[in-house]
Amino acid sequence: MVSLSKTIFKAYDIRGIIGKTLDAGVARQIGQAFGQAALAKGERTVVIGRDGRLSGPELAAALAQGLQAAGVDVIDLGVVATPMVYFGTHALDARSGIMVTGSHNPPDYNGFKMVLAGEAIHGEAITSLYQRIVDHDGSSAATPGSYRTHDIRAAYLERIIGDVKLARPIKIAVDCGNGVAGAFAGDLYRGMGCEVIELFCDVDGNFPNHHPDPAHPENLQDLIRCLQETDAEIGLAFDGDGDRLGVVTKDGQIIYPDRQMMLFAADVLTRHPGQQILFDVKCTRHLAPYITRSGGQPLMYKTGHSLVKAKLRETGAPLGGEMSGHIFFKDRWYGFDDGLYAGARLLEILTREADPSALLNSLPQSxxxxxxxxxxxxxxxxxxxxxxxxxxxxxxxxxxxxxxxxxxxxxxxxxxxxxxxxxxxxxxxxxxxxxxxxxxxxxxxxxxxxxxxxxxxxxx
Structure with a gap:
């Protein structure tokens, strides 16, 4: 048994190393504490899911047991991308959710991303879970919560395919780095009308080919090579849990998320003129003037996906984005970060062009x-x-x-x-x-x- 360590309770999520700071026992404690927090907010049901990490099944099962011990009903989505758990909190009768994911961390890490009563929790809300565990008397609810599984795949894919329309067919390459996005990306983009070359889309928690983190150029070299050697027009890459997007042009240029945001902002502002567009302090200095020229109000904010989501809700902004690759669409979507959906929205914009790479490469940069x-x-x-x-x-x-x-x-x-x-x-x-x-x-x-x-x- 691993003893509970306060160090795993981070600013935006819970994250630890399997066998050292995180195991099934800790997962069960976290589940029970989160369940109690949900009940305190009047929530009786929690959606859970897990990515493709090898430790996922054991942690998710223990998490469910903890939630049920608190008296909360559990809807288990199984192996899904993180945004599919967020989607579940909108599509199902549950406003709270927990994703078991190590995101882009090494294979021996895992953790939990959490939505409580419709809000991504961070800071004190996360440390208060630690305090709940410390203060807990060991008792369980008189009536344990129920448990059921639910396959959300079709509803999620249909929601995006019904929303995002391509101007023309396009051939793309998709690199999922053996992360969980690989189980969904090919079917999503084919469903939209793309021809898809799949790289490392079999889900494997050992990550045998390269690390699933498109923020680092070394992880995009296979995708760059694929674009050089095939007739694919554009490359999309995803992190380990599918909430961040990487983009590569036909000529091998990496279009970082702060430049992606220029296209997204210009598009969103055609429907929301004059609105604020949110971005974090790491973004290029060219983004704010681009937003202004596109008829919006640039708003720079702190880094952190939970912080940006909270600010998005506070301001009513239709779009937010971070340099790390988290893109938040409140326009036609729900305001949570979703790499698969962001990829779909990018393809909608790019297929209006005869040469998508020329459009991407023309975006201002220094x-x-x-x-x-x-x-x-x-x-x-x-x-x-x-x-x-x-x-x-x-x-x-x-x-x-x-x-x-x-x-x-x-x-x-x-x-x-x-x-x-x-x-x-x-x-x-x-x-x-x-x-x-x-x-x-x-x-x-x-x-x-x-x-x-x-x-x-x-x-x-």
Missing amino acids: DSTPELHLELKEGENVALMDKLRSDAEFPGHEQIITIDGLRVEYADGFGLARSSNTTPVIVMRFEAETPDALVRIQGQFKRVILAAKPDAVLPF
């Missing part, structure tokens, strides 16, 4: 870095960011945005440093109009970080 990580000890990241906020000076800057870390804007670029909410890391990203400007901005960040922490090992 020299930029991917996410860079400064690895630190537990707690050091928060202390370092506090010191930078109080002491750091950036000569020549135009604006410093502090909604999430420090985003320093210059006339010719920006630099970002923010504390990760899930690991002891400072996340950095840089963008500039010229290579020289990129070096200059990185140099300023290097100077202030080393002044605050002389032994920091910087990734640039």
Whole structure:
């Protein structure tokens, strides 16, 4: 038996290592605590599902037992993508759901993404589950909850196929990295009228080909090769649980999510003129002007899929997106992040063009870095960011945005440093109009970080 560790209760979800910080016993405790929280909000039913990880069946079964012990009825969707659990909380008679997923983490990880009474929980709502477990007296409900399985596949696919219409047939390549999206992506896009080349779409929790995380270029090389060697026009890639989208053009260019958001925003704003479009602090500086030119109001916000979902609900914005690949459509959809649906919406836009890659490659961009990580000890990241906020000076800057870390804007670029909410890391990203400007901005960040922490090992 693994003993309960507070470290698995993260900012946006619960995540641990199988056999070290997470096992069936912990899963059962989490289920019972979540069930009690659901009942406190007047919810009596919880939808659950799991991705393709090897530890999924055991954890999902224990989770269900915990929920039932709290007196909650369980609807088990089986092996599904994370957005299909979210979809279940809209399509079924249940507003709460738990997905057993390790997302894009290594194979020995697993965890839980949660929706409670219609809201993706984060922060204190997650740590309060830990406290519920600690305070629990070991009792169970006098009448345990019921358990039933439900196949949501057809309803989910039909909902998207009924909503998204292609302007013409298109041949695409899809790389699911042996993640759970592989069980659905091919059928979805064929159902929309695509010809589909499938790469690594057999679900295998060992991830034998490459890691299912399209945020990293090394995981997109097979897809790039496929586009070079076949007559497919565009490539789509998905993370391990199907809630994030990666895009590759015919000529091998990676279209990162902040540039995807330009097309999505322009399209959504034709139906919602003047509305706010939400994006996180890691996104390109070209996105806000693009939204403005398209008739919308750009709104920069904190990073974190649960935080963006909450802000989307608060503002009524029809679209939100993160650099990490979480795209949230409230226009024609439900406001949750769904890589498969985002892929469908992108194909709807691209099939209006004779050359989809030309449209994608024409989107504004600058020299930029991917996410860079400064690895630190537990707690050091928060202390370092506090010191930078109080002491750091950036000569020549135009604006410093502090909604999430420090985003320093210059006339010719920006630099970002923010504390990760899930690991002891400072996340950095840089963008500039010229290579020289990129070096200059990185140099300023290097100077202030080393002044605050002389032994920091910087990734640039």
